[in-house]
Amino acid sequence: MKKKSIIKQTASWLVMVQKNSRTQSHYVELPTSLVNELGWTNDDALIWTPQEGGSFKVSKVERKK
Numbered sequence: 001m002k003k004k005s006i007i008k009q010t011a012s013w014l015v016m017v018q019k020n021s022r023t024q025s026h027y028v029e030l031p032t033s034l035v036n037e038l039g040w041t042n043d044d045a046l047i048w049t050p051q052e053g054g055s056f057k058v059s060k061v062e063r064k065k
Contacts, residue, residue, distance in 0.1 A: 030058075 015028045039058070040046075045058075045061040 012032055013031055015017055015030065017026050017028055019026050035041075045063075047059050047061050049057040049059065051057055
């Protein structure tokens with residue numbers, strides 16, 4: 001019997017940091033395709049974890065039930 005090989009697929013998105021001219025706060029707009037693929041909503045809390053090379057890993061904060 002042949003063993004099935006498991007291939008880990010990864011994807012990345014490049015987004016620009018923007019600045020609100022009124023409040024001077026910074027933000028990014030996540031692509032709709034990414035948000036839909038992950039099943040995230042506008043109400044989800046996200047955590048930004050710095051990575052080597054200046055990038056960030058964004059993860060959804062799982063709420064306790």
